[in-house]
Amino acid sequence: MGERRPRAVRVLLIQNNAPLAHALRTGLEPEGFHIEPAFDGRSGLRRALDGDYDLIVLDVLLHGLSGYEMCSRIRAAGRTTPMLILSAKNGEHDIARGLESGADDYLVTPFAFVVLVARLRALMRRSGQQAPAGWLVGDLRGDPASMRVWRGEIEVELTAKEFSVLACLAEKPGRVVTKPEIIDRIWEKSSGRHPNVVEVYVSSLRRKIDAPVRQTSIVTVRGAGYKLVSRKQAVARYTATSVSAPS
Structure with a gap:
């Protein structure tokens, strides 16, 4: 058989902003990423701890639980899933706090989509995972x-x-x-x-x-x-x- 369906990379997207979540899903899925959204901090944390994801992309300003607290709890639970914070908070202390709480990378919005894709692939390489298959x-x-x-x-x-x-x-x-x-x-x-x-x-x-x-x-x-x-x-x-x- 000359045909195969590549395995998509499972991404948990935790984002309050539904239009932004939809835009991210629309842009990332053709690149080989399968987006599973959560729209508040507490449900996002439950899914992060219970699910088997390749990547987690989250905002800082989330209902119920901040992105900083979520990163800390995910790491405290022993989870090593690569995490990228995507946030409009662009202060040096905001970025430092995000990385210190357990995030692997921090990208400030607005961002170039090509940069986001490159950052996600870099996280996968660093974690020993394979990039989206052709x-x-x-x-x-x-x-x-x-x-x-x-x-x-x-x-x-x-x-x-x-x-x-x-x-x-x-x-x-x-x-x-x-x-x-x-x-x-x-x-x-x-x-x-x-x-x-x-x-x-x-x-x-x-x-x-x-x-x-x-x-x-x-x-x-x-x-x-x-x-x-x-x-x-x-x-x-x-x-x-x-x-x-x-x-």
Whole structure:
């Protein structure tokens, strides 16, 4: 079989701000991180102690329990899960307190998204964990770390949004992904994006990854959405369609 689904990195995100939590989830999941949110300090602490997470990302100003106290309790319980504090509190004493309470890193908001991703991957390397794995569907492979894609041995140049749309399909190879699902993952729900914007990016992807090699990787499922398939699946689908077509 030429297809595999990479194991996503489990991230516990503890954040009061629901829109920010959604934006982080939307941005991080195409990079190979699976986000599980908690919206207050006490529930976040319970999940941190009971769950098996690869990373914890938390704010300082949380309802019920501060991020500083949470870090201290997690470390006191013997948990070594890498933790990154993401906070608007940017004073030197705030940062020092966060690191002294047990956090491994501290990133001040607003931040560049690419920096957040790099910090999370650095934490994983330091803890001996592996970074998010790439994906492979037929001879099409992608690397979330560098946002690069290859068709066989030839690299295909994609924009960041094109890569994100392709990665969204690659997470469920051979399965239908709807337009609303893609928009929800890549754009904010409140952005008002029309579903037709997905068609624009899919059309661009087909020109870049399929047309040059005369293959079909992105299949339209009418009334449902799109799915990413291998060449073998595409040929099988075409043959089945041809056989069943009326003469």
